[in-house]
Amino acid sequence: MTSYYAPHGGLPPQTQLTTDRARFTTAYAVLPKGTMTDIVTSLLPFWEGMRMWLIARPLSGFAETFSQYIVEVSPGGGSDRPELDPGAEGVLFVVSGTLELTLSGEVHQLAPGGYAFIPPSSEWTLHNRGDEVASFHWIRKAYQHVDGIDVPPAFVTSDAEVEGLEMPGTDGAWRTQRFADPTDVRHDMHVNIVSFEPGGAIPFPETHVMEHGLYVLEGKAVYLLNEDWVEVEAGDFMWLRAFCPQACYAGGPGRFRYLLYKDVNRHATLSRQFV
Template sequence: MRTRTYHVPPGGHPAQTELLSDRAVFTEAYAVIPKGVVRDIVTSYLPHWDKTRVWVLARPLSGFAETFSHYLMEVAPGGGSKAPEPDPEAQGALFVVGGELTLVIAGAEHVLRPGGFAYLPPGCSWGVRNAGASPAHFHWIRKLYQRVAGLAVPEAFVTNENDIAPIPMPDTDGRWATTRFVDPTDLRHDMHVTIVTFEPGASIPFAETHVMEHGLYVLEGKAVYRLNQDWVEVEAGDYMWLRAFCPQACYAGGPGRFRYLLYKDVNRHMDLRALRPAT
């Protein structure tokens, strides 16, 4: 098995001698938050979290992405939370990219190392702490769960991407593959968090245009990504935020693999009342 690497934010601040120009962009259809923007000055702190700071990469925003939030968390040694999630209807997905994180679900402990993934359903009793000697970095994706009559709420689970075989996309000879933490046919789940991998030179050979919103955090490598009408260079540590129906495609630039953590909303009817004017 190949060695997997994950980008970890360096934090800090750029030197006064550096140019202020960057690749950051926010449009009506997409946003790009390059790794150079993920600095100390844009961190936040959360209630009931100790020795922890967060970079908020995406949040519900009227007229843009509306279904999810994406946090990049940094927990110092000895830090964590016994009451991390304030909303009982929110589900969560955690993905560890650096250090070691102890996750407690209903009293049971799980140690998550890089590549570790956890799904946390709404109402789940959970907490995390960093019992290690170095900071723990992980992604935390939150979404309000959409309940459906006759469908049970999914159970919590913990795994590691190294224990899951990537599934090649059809007709790609394995050059484009997806590591799926959840069975796509399991309709209890209304969001998918996956890892997409492209070998050097591989591509999405058409402009995907679909209703699912996306958050894409580049874990490894670089590529040229098509976003709406633009081609944008992205690399490890960059984040892309795509509105529903934003056309998208990419070419993996090499010399190594291009990999990203992907969020999308799935498996539910469209809300026909969301934009109805108040009466």
């Protein structure tokens, strides 16, 4: 059965030990699920009945390309002006509750596993019309326009509708669900779901130019981040800068799955004229 971890807030008791798995280094950061308490939430303009955990933002000299929020919307909450930056594209991924997305005049009901790609300058609204709190990931990036290439269109789908493709030579132990066509260069970011069966692994240190945000939706694993092996579990977030070596072993007893952001399909920026 598919499950998606969503933070619950609250505060730990005064008797809890302070030592935790939280790390911030020059190559990566780890935000364990226990760091997502009430006192680190934020609000946004023109939203009602919401709070969010801002888990990634551009920082000079570290990660540069994206921001990521976990947004919690109470019944009756939402926004008619959710995005104030006309140059921002976004992906929404619902992890609990139900949300009503109106995108270019069309209404969509997003249940857990629901996924929406929103191009820059889109007209959209988002509301919780249900009786339960809803939570979703909101990944945002400044879209990099290229002369002669169109902006990709909006689309709405779900985890259940996108097949997980087996990575070569893994007998299904490692699969990736690609929500956007990886050969479509109109897209300058991908937000996918990566899954490992118990014992599955990335058996070599991936070292590449894409920076990553990885939110663990389900399960646990031991993850290589630069020179460190770090235990991670559902609800943890990892933030990797470009060229940070990474690998993992899925520990079981169930699947290990994470929501993955990466920047793709664009030249490296060499001068301000292309920013």
